[in-house]
Amino acid sequence: MKVAFLGKGGSGKSTLATALVQHLARAGVSVLAIDADHNMDLSYNLGADPSVFLGSDPSLIKKHVGLDTDATFAEVRKTALDKQLAFHLSPMDEFTLRMTIEVSEKVRLMTAGPHTDIVRSGEHCSHSLAAPLKVYLPLLQLGPDEWVVIDERAGTDPVATGILAGVDLAVIVEEPTVYSQRVAKQIAHELTLAKVSHIVVHNKHAGVEGDTAAMVETVMAYKKQKK
Numbered sequence: 001m002k003v004a005f006l007g008k009g010g011s012g013k014s015t016l017a018t019a020l021v022q023h024l025a026r027a028g029v030s031v032l033a034i035d036a037d038h039n040m041d042l043s044y045n046l047g048a049d050p051s052v053f054l055g056s057d058p059s060l061i062k063k064h065v066g067l068d069t070d071a072t073f074a075e076v077r078k079t080a081l082d083k084q085l086a087f088h089l090s091p092m093d094e095f096t097l098r099m100t101i102e103v104s105e106k107v108r109l110m111t112a113g114p115h116t117d118i119v120r121s122g123e124h125c126s127h128s129l130a131a132p133l134k135v136y137l138p139l140l141q142l143g144p145d146e147w148v149v150i151d152e153r154a155g156t157d158p159v160a161t162g163i164l165a166g167v168d169l170a171v172i173v174e175e176p177t178v179y180s181q182r183v184a185k186q187i188a189h190e191l192t193l194a195k196v197s198h199i200v201v202h203n204k205h206a207g208v209e210g211d212t213a214a215m216v217e218t219v220m221a222y223k224k225q226k227k
């Protein structure tokens with residue numbers, strides 16, 4: 001199952017995404033953690049010091065699919081589908097292996113990465129760091145007990161830019177402020193337009209432990225009901 005954490009900045013996306021990764025790893029489940037935010041909180045929370053970045057060369061996935069760097073991601077996705085290309089965690093395909101690092105026996109980490117010179121020069125938008133996920137996530141085929149947990153950038157951007165294609169469940173993290181609730185509504189609206197299933201989890205209610213336990217229970221109940 002592929003789960004993405006969304007919400008207003010500071011609502012607790014990285015905290016809860018980290019907690020879900022750790023919960024799954026403790027349960028003996030294989031997890032690909034994807035840190036799609038340039039602040040790299042998920043990577044650091046997992047104790048990693050990432051050295052491989054998806055955003056260092058956002059065109060790598062285009063070359064992998066056999067197209068030029070000026071092909072659009074929509075073209076790349078279509079070509080990859082036509083060629084029936086797929087990515088897998090077990091056994092791990094060459095692209096996934098190259099673009100991830102091992103965090104622990106059960107957890108691998110893919111990091112979009114910090115801003116690059118091409119972003120600083122104004123040539124690329126900072127969304128380019130995570131843009132390969134538009135192709136990668138829909139083509140990633142998981143076994144029944146494999147999970148992907150994605151820590152997203154704040155707000156509606158990740159949904160509106162198509163990065164959530166292929167995600168099974170978006171978890172909208174809401175803290176008890178009107179700002180957070182307003183952003184949660186905006187995100188839910190975008191997710192409905194994008195036809196991505198979503199749930200809201202309430203954070204900063206019962207302490208990190210209590211909030212984490214409630215989130216894990218909600219996500220697991222969703223998975224069970226989808227089986």
Ligand SMILES: Nc1ncnc2c1ncn2[C@@H]1O[C@H](COP(=O)(O)OP(=O)(O)O)[C@@H](O)[C@H]1O
Binds near residue numbers: 009011012208
């Ligand atoms: N359930 C919680 N209870 C108390 N503090 C929390 C909780 N969840 C997150 N925090 C704190 O809120 C701040 C923002 O959390 P973070 O996960 O980085 O948010 P985001 O990734 O959405 O920007 C951090 O200081 C974090 O420790």
Ligand SMILES: [Mg+2]
Binds near residue numbers: 014015039041042151
């Ligand atoms: Mg964060």
